Amino acid sequence: MTEVSHMHLDGPRGKKPKKRLSPTNIMIYSTLFVVAAYYLLPLYVMVATSLKGMPEVRLGNIFSPPVDVTFDPWVKAWAEACTGINCEGLSRGFWNSVRITVPSVIASIAIASVNGYALANWRFKGADVFFTILIFGAFIPYQVMIYPMVILLRELGLYGSLWGLVLVHSVFGMPILTLLFRNYFTSLPEELFKAARVDGAGFWRIYLQIMLPMSLPIFVVAMILQVTGIWNDFLFGVIFTKPEFYPMTVQLNNIVNAVQGVKEYNVNMAATLLTGLVPLTIYFISGKLFVRGIAAGAVKG
Amino acid sequence: MDQIVDPSISIKHLDLSFGVVNVLKDLNLDVAKGEFLVLLGSSGCGKSTLLNCIAGLLDITDGQIHIGGRNVTWAEPAERGIGMVFQSYALYPQMTVEGNLTFGLRNARVPKEHIREKVAKAAKTLQIEPLLKRKPAALSGGQRQRVAIGRALVRDVDVFLFDEPLSNLDAKLRADLRVEIKQLHQTLGNTMIYVTHDQIEAMTLADRIAIMRGGKILQLDSPNEIYNRPSCKYVAEFIGSPTMNFFEGTVSGRTFACPQGAFSIDGYPSQGDIAPGSAWLGIRPEHIATGPDAADMPIRLTCDVELVEPLGSDTLVRVTAHCQQLWVRMDGQAQALPGSQLAIGFQPSLINLFDKTTEARL
């Protein structure tokens, strides 16, 4: 090996000096900051408006921060806002949404995970046909199926009830969830499944004792997907339930877009934020898993 | 080692660290014009990283890189006068072979006539003329790698960098293409740096091999030298298959004493007097004589045959001598039965001695 003394390194050496403010960097970051501002603006405006009193709102600058911070609009939105003659505030819609979301999420995930497991590991003749119909069915606009669904639910005596809505959510959540679980279980090493079968374990035993413990992340992903999706649903809520069971989104729309009465923009914004709070919280907490969930939902398998 | 005059590539005190992790440490390396240098090591030793630094694809932390007498430490990859071939071929899938070969030139606004000439020449050299209008997806692995080499070829550069170019190919194809690369080097006479973890590729292709470990070059020598006189125990173990046999013992004067006996090391080509102390004695399986031949050897042992692996061309035999397992390479037609006894012996001139603690050659 040649010996070069440290003294003799003339000219450029080490890291290439990078200009912090190269034209490329300026362009990249300024674009990103401008777009980020556009994305954050509505959230800021909502928060600012919801913390102002009505006189301040009427001054007319939605971008100005609240001078007199007040939480009255939030209280009013939660407990006093009116839809028609009912003035219980959004709290009723909130609890309705909870009562809809929790059983829907549990039911749809339970059904779809077992189903995906059956498709991945216990293939039977014809299963793929139904699965293909299921996946293509996901692209059919809901409007095409919604009226016969109403008739079906009416025949079952479930129309207008919470359970009817839970059933609808489970049905329409099935394509994406089954796909999600099927792909996940297919990606697990098949030897594991074979070894368990050789050991004499059956369908349910393998599912409960081998697959379930290995699939926690995918269950979390599915939960995020479903909670957000069902919480944000409007169409099914308005069609398949009675006003007393209306979920939060429907009630919010009824409050804000009410024709009669003086518009209280600050209360409206507080109500809007309240409705968005649940999915936003899930989003900010789950971070990467949320991204994984929607990406898994999007980029086929 | 001779000083290389007017090196094609010269790396001086190269450091590379990612945060607190030092990947390459004060690395110095000179590559002569027209030399075929192989960077060899197991994964994570820094060989590909070093290649990427030379190519300018990684920013180094300290030190300098000179190519063709020019300090290119801060130069863009395209300005360094290099061509590079990747393990994954990295062909542009939606362009034809011709498109792949000419993309860089067209981008650099090289005159059309000139491009056509170069492509024709490269295609002829690599025998890919019939493939020019095809897309990479329609090519076999070997053809793809040839196109990738062609892409480096048309760049008219003095230095070729290969990053494990044959690792994605099956064994037969790998052997064929290895020969072709060697042929190519002989025809073109370019400087080539070739990264691999395959010792056969290294031994067959290289003018010199640099064996790397932990971001450092352990030994930089001709294949012969590395095989015959490994500078440390790691290199000795890394090269050769089956790997070198080792006895653990102590050296004192002209004798190596171990549980298997006291061996005279008269004739061991040491640099000077060997200081007494604990040491490893290494002997390659193919340097062990058996049967009647063993009787003439200065060092002799009697072993029990444990396992026989006939390979056709030769036979690998695993034996034990006083609880020490040894691999012996015998003739292909040799008869050895598990459970039988086998006399073995070897010459002190063929052994390797390494210090017990530093593992450096004695």
Place this chain on the structure above:
Amino acid sequence: MSLANSGQGTARRPNKLLRNLPAKIASIPMVLTALVVFVGCTLWTIYHSFTGSRLLPAPEKWVGLDQYERLWGTRRWLVSIENLALYGAGSLIFSLVIGFTLAALLDRKIRGEAVFRTIFLYPFALSFIVTGLAWQWILNPDFGLQSVVQGWGWAGFEFNPLNDRNTVMYGVLIAGLWQGTGFIMIVLLAGLRGIDEDIWKATRIEGIPAWKTYIVVIIPMMRATFVTVLVLIASGIIKVYDLIVAQTSGGPGIASEVPAKYVIERMFQSQNLGQGFAASTMMLLSVLIVLIPWAYLEFGGKKKHD
């Protein structure tokens, strides 16, 4: 276990239907959903779109294509289609361009990538109702953007898209893009990250500038991702309903009506079922026009590659 033992001696061939029974039981919900809802309900709707139904249950009379003729003679429907086309073209172009630009910028090994990603994606967690109401407020002519800019001294500044029948769909588009572009960006970013690192190295060795690499090499390599994104955007466009309900209620007048809203209103408000069925069948048809070529490309055309 005891059952299995007792069965050993007889060696009877198990009933074909009973084989793999638990898996079949577990698949009943899927089979029912596929057959009853996706196939059954769809066919039911298509069938009834050829009847004179106004209110069910009622004696159905076969009327052939009457409902469709009436549908295409209805101004409200024509406006809906026009709006959907405008919204569709706008959201397709802008979400692709903006989504890809953002993805490419984030792919340039920048600082704070996670922060930017989080900001661009958070609207996607919000419902269309929340999105629509938020933008309704921002675009409010008396207190929103327009009045703020006017307050800054541009007294003549006019930006009141939601109350102008010519521009109302652009107002909706702004909100829709705000909600959905982040998602498109994430999918495209995942596609960009899936590109072999060596391709980038090869172009750097050849001295191809980054922007040219994106256009000439990377984008063509991401064909599959783009097709997926296209299908995603398209299926989102056809479903647009809540956003309109919340942001404009279809107004001013009928200027921002969309097909999905038309269907729901015909079915559940004006009790004009046959029209609802015909309109929803038209929606299905338009989905098929997108879906069938895609399915053909995706599953029919290239069996060889992955």
